[in-house]
Amino acid sequence: xxxxxxxxxxxxxxxxxxxxxxxxxxxxxxxxxxxxxxxxxxxxxxxxxxxxxxxxxxxxxxxxxxxxxxxxxxxxxxxxxxxxxxxxxxxxxxxxxxxxxxxxxxxxxxxxxxxxxxxxxxxxxxxxxxxxxxxxxxxxxxxxxxxxxxxxxxxxxxxxxxxxxxxxxxxxxxxxxxxxxxxxxxxxxxxxxxxxxxxxxxxxxxxxxxxxxxxxxxxxxxxxxxxxxxxxxxxxxxxxxxxxxxxxxxxxxxxxxxxxxxxxxxxxxxxxxxxxxxxxxxxxxxxxxxxxxxxxxxxxxxxxxxxxxxxxxxxxxxxxxxxxxxxxxxxxxxxxxxxxxxxxxxxxxxxxxxxxxxxxxxxxxxxxxxxxxxxxxxxxxxxxxxxxxxxxxxxxxxxxxxxxxxxxxxxxxxxxxxxxxxxxxxxxxxxxxxxxxxxxxxxxxxxxxxxxxxxxxxxxxxxxxxxxxxxxxxxxxxxxxxxxxxxxxxxxxxxxxxxxxxxxxxxxxxxxxxxxxxxxxxxxxxxxxxxxxxxxxxxxxxxxxxxxxxxxxxxxxxxxxxxxxxxxxxxxxxxxxxxxxxxxxxxxxxxxxxxxxxxxxxxxxxxxxxxxxxxxxxxxxxxxxxxxxxxxxxxxxxxxxxxxxxxxxxxxxxxxxxxxxxxxxxxxxxxxxxxxxxxxxxxxxxxxxxxxxxxxxxxxxxxxxxxxxxxxxxxxxxxxxxxxxxxxxxxxxxxxxxxxxxxxxxxxx
Numbered sequence: 038x039x040x041x042x043x044x045x046x047x048x049x050x051x052x053x054x055x056x057x058x059x060x061x062x063x064x065x066x067x068x069x070x071x072x073x074x075x076x077x078x079x080x081x082x083x084x085x086x087x088x089x090x091x092x093x094x095x096x097x098x099x100x101x102x103x104x105x106x107x108x109x110x111x112x113x114x115x116x117x118x119x120x121x122x123x124x125x126x127x128x129x130x131x132x133x134x135x136x137x138x139x140x141x142x143x144x145x146x147x148x149x150x151x152x153x154x155x156x157x158x159x160x161x162x163x164x165x166x167x168x169x170x171x172x173x174x175x176x177x178x179x180x181x182x183x184x185x186x187x188x189x190x191x192x193x194x195x196x197x198x199x200x201x202x203x204x205x206x207x208x209x210x211x212x213x214x215x216x217x218x219x220x221x222x223x224x225x226x227x228x229x230x231x232x233x234x235x236x237x238x239x240x241x242x243x244x245x246x247x248x249x250x251x252x253x254x255x256x257x258x259x260x261x262x263x264x265x266x267x268x269x270x271x272x273x274x275x276x277x278x279x280x281x282x283x284x285x286x287x288x289x290x291x292x293x294x295x296x297x298x299x300x301x302x303x304x305x306x307x308x309x310x311x312x313x314x315x316x317x318x319x320x321x322x323x324x325x326x327x328x329x330x331x332x333x334x335x336x337x338x339x340x341x342x343x344x345x346x347x348x349x350x351x352x353x354x355x356x357x358x359x360x361x362x363x364x365x366x367x368x369x370x371x372x373x374x375x376x377x378x379x380x381x382x383x384x385x386x387x388x389x390x391x392x393x394x395x396x397x398x399x400x401x402x403x404x405x406x407x408x409x410x411x412x413x414x415x416x417x418x419x420x421x422x423x424x425x426x427x428x429x430x431x432x433x434x435x436x437x438x439x440x441x442x443x444x445x446x447x448x449x450x451x452x453x454x455x456x457x458x459x460x461x462x463x464x465x466x467x468x469x470x471x472x473x474x475x476x477x478x479x480x481x482x483x484x485x486x487x488x489x490x491x492x493x494x495x496x497x498x499x500x501x502x503x504x505x506x507x508x509x510x511x512x513x514x515x516x517x518x519x520x521x522x523x524x525x526x527x528x529x530x531x532x533x534x535x536x537x538x539x540x541x542x543x544x545x546x547x548x549x550x551x552x553x554x555x556x557x558x559x560x561x562x563x564x565x566x567x568x569x570x571x572x573x574x575x576x577x578x579x580x581x582x583x584x585x586x587x588x589x590x591x592x593x594x595x596x597x598x599x600x601x602x603x604x605x606x607x608x609x610x611x612x613x614x615x616x617x618x619x620x621x622x623x624x625x626x627x628x629x630x631x632x633x634x635x636x637x638x639x640x641x642x643x644x645x646x647x648x649x650x651x652x653x654x655x656x657x658x659x660x661x662x663x664x665x666x667x668x669x670x671x672x673x674x675x676x677x678x679x680x681x682x683x684x685x686x687x688x689x690x691x692x693x694x695x696x697x698x699x700x701x702x703x704x705x706x707x708x709x710x711x712x713x714x715x716x717x718x719x720x721x722x723x724x725x726x727x728x729x730x731x732x733x734x735x736x737x738x739x740x741x742x743x744x745x746x747x748x749x750x751x752x753x754x755x756x757x758x759x760x761x762x763x764x765x766x767x768x769x770x771x772x773x774x775x776x777x778x779x780x781x782x783x784x785x786x
Contacts, residue, residue, distance in 0.1 A: 057136070058137070060126065060137065061140060061196060062138060062140035065191055065192045066123065066150070069242070073238055074111055077242045079108055079109050084296060093105075099166055102146065103143050106142075118154075122209050123154070126156055137158060139162070141168055143163050143164075144163065146162070147162040148162075161177060171199070179202055184202060191207075193211065201222045203222075206225055210230060211233060212230075216230060256301060256303075257304075258285060261281065262274060276422055277422055278422065280422040280423065286341055288345075294341050296338065298334075298337045298340060299338035306331075313329070313684070314326055316684065340376055344368075347368060363445075371779070374773075375769075381660070389656075390692060392414075393699070394696050396418065397696075401461050403460070403702055403724055405456050407761055408768075411699040416768070468748075472648075472749040475744060477512055477568075478709065480715070480730050483713060501547055501548070539568065539645070540568060541568050543573065544711045545573040547572065547573065551575065568595055569592065570593040571591070573588070573654060576589035586635060587604040600643070600644070601643050605634075606640070608636050613633070640666045642671075648747075649673055651674075653676065658696060659697070665762060668700075673707075673747070675701070690715040698726070703762065707720060707721050707747050709747065727745075
């Protein structure tokens, strides 16, 4: 007796209270881990929180857990408890034993669990500075209860240190290896390992982060959509991907629908733009690849947010009807097109991989572009996909009405079928030609690293001249041509032996910086072969207040004189200019370019006497509006000079060529492409790739030459421009207007 109080020594041995039982939380009391559950919920709410999470992690796990606890609240009643172990704990508590919850989770995470269970006398947890785990936990428990003054219930290798300092080990939800080692650490007590699963935490976190959130399904939809574009060209997936994105949101609206769309869009763009990683520059390609993909993904997020909200309003309306559901599918497709219109123009525009482009091989269908542009094809694909989604929902809601889906699909099916029939008739329409132009395309396939090497300029220019001379001789039948030619039915054949070339094309970046020697060599080549030449070079204009540098296309006459110059209008962001650099000069750190180019002010017309051509440079053939302006009424064909050597043998070459197909259909004129390392080809006025350059191995990326014949239409045929050429993006702007009305309607609701 001391001071009127009983001490342990005053009690008989048979009633000495049992030593306290310390219980771990993560993996022991519950079958999951609070940190990983919180991470999953935070990332579910905001996928871009990953950057903050990585920063917090650099400051230690305790700090990370504290930040997570401040932002994420988990309902303790929904956690997966180890029920058999919890029942044993309640029995121990009823018998008078003191229970302490000691966890590496943050205190704000642990307290709600302790309150929910209602059996713990005290809670010890991490505090933002100290991670209460392993040796740290043992130190805290030893200071509180003395050496081996407690029993400890745990489940993992991190608990070995605690068991070595405990009186008895209670092993819960652990593998056989952990159970054996626990017995080596101290005396083994009760065990609860019958239902152990090594993937329980991963399963729980995966369900929360990927399945319940819809992110996994959204990422899958994005990857399916990417596979619809070159190089895979599985065009059918484009018709279901928007529906799968909606299914991934599973009725969610607002911010979560946006996040699901963001994840789906990010998966699509990271996959389809992976060729950016092939740029031979260290570090910057990866930064540009992710930044551009993330920005483009916001458009998918906005689309899903708007469409899911509209769908929610219709589904919860007492007047939900076939008409309202059909109107939703039409408005949803219009919103998709409206967002494509915006991204084709914002910050200079990036109209890459517009949805309709995925259908470039389905030639009858894409004749729709001659009326509505590529945006019309995008609209059709999304409309069909949303109708498919609506039909699937109807089947799930009314499984007894097996044919109910037909009403949802009948309208888009009939329209698609009608467009196919109309496309076949358009392809069989005969036109009157009065002449042909023979064009020889030179593809030097120079690696980008060699283009950057000033020491190699003289030699690669000589190689270009020699390759061109050999190709011209081959075109006249004097030598066997060195490349194979691929032709498709209904197109113009490659030039026959004995014909003379009228025009030679050299791709972008084929000619080094033009000095007097190179200029005179080009003149001499044109004179000696009596050919027109269209090539790419730098042009400079000097003004009193500034010097302007242009990425230019030059036309040389057969007499060697420089006839005309075109200045590129659509510059590559962070490739040819840095936006806002005057106000934000640090942006130059994110690009290898040292100076800015100036954009041209107007399209160019190259007069070749018996015909007229209009040049496009680099990726200008992906811009519908730019090509439309270039394809003036008196233009016979478009020419695109491009350098895809930046991207090795990636998918960029075919993705750009697929977009170029639509410029021909939209304007009803042929387009001849001359690329550094693919795809060099002739596309006829209906979008058929009639001739394509391949090397001896069958690759479009190799070195070679191709001579093609471009039919020159009679004057009466030239004036019969397509509806799209006459009226432009009338359909796209109509979709913008319809989407705007839908947005206003949604805000008012």
